[in-house]
Amino acid sequence: MVTGDEQAPAFPAPRRALLKRASGAVLGLAAFGVVGCGSAAKTGQQSVKNAPQSVRSGDVALLNGLLDLERHTVAAYTAGIPLLLHPEAKTARQFLDEELEHTGELLSLIKAAKGIPIARRASYDLAHPRSAADALSLLHSLERAQITAYLGALPRLSPGTVRAAVASILTSDAQHVAILRLAQGEVGAPSAFVTGHE
């Protein structure tokens, strides 16, 4: 199974794309002067360059676990999109791009901690979706699994800047769940507190 993040395997390319969009969490943090310092926090490139100092090496295992889940989800979107019709297919392509953005962000955090990113698996268990409904169900369940994993990891990560960066990914996955639920004919946000256990 193609994992999907072959499109963004190397660190520099997705970061550059991220910087172009000026939407990276690290950039957001730079606005608070929490990554880098002084003039380094003024530009995106320099802020990202300085981000490594704030990520603990002890958090690498946690971040690698999250990266593995993101790659699983990327693989599911890659496999599921051909089964979907318009407009769900278009939406799923958008979400795939965002999942790749998540893997890029996690890779940058891992590298910031001077860690080694976990190797991509040769294949992922995708439960063989055969229809659009199967694909939506698979994507929905993987997005929920990610939410649960991020919520479990958040209190164990430190410092707060890393938590916020990871929360910006969790929050994006929660948005995916809301839109996927609508596509499945369900209420978009069933609870006031997102837990991943709907």
Added chain:
Amino acid sequence: MSEAGATPRLTRRRLLALGVGSPVLAVGLEGAQLALATAAHAESGVRLADADRLRRLVSVELLMLYCYEHVLAGSLLDARSRRLITPLRAHEQAHVRVLSAHLTALGGTPPAPPASVKEADRNLARRGVAGRLGQLTGGRDALFLLLAVEKVVVGAYFVALIKLNDLQLVTLAAQIMANDAQHEALVGEALYPGDAQKAVPSGLVQGTQ
């Protein structure tokens, strides 16, 4: 509320168990007392900082709730938008309720909601939101305003996650931030049906700070 995530609570008994006072020297006991006082002071500071952050979150959630109530009380929204938006009001009420309970447990006092449209509009202006409740001209106008305020709310949680100390509050803030981001997506979906690129434009959600 649990202090699970905060600095471990140092009690006199715990310090003694750790051997702080075991030599039974006067100097040791004085040192232990000083350590206790310092720890208590630090713990108090952490609680105050968390309470302040919670008060800010309750304040922005109350503004959000006021905006939903105002928009839903009128007839600006079409049926589809109303169906999408109506459940979100109850979520905001739940956020306010739970955050206020935590704030009270930390010794803080929850702020009051906006007393009028005029006051809410002043609050919106202060937070850099362009729209005004008192000047809504149609359904899309109302949805754009709700979207803008949701972004401010998400941004407030993003900052809170950097600053909160209590790990239980960190988890709670993340759960609510994720829900408010879902609201952002659903309001976006009401504005741009079927267009995820506009409804969910970014993979890293931080709101507006």
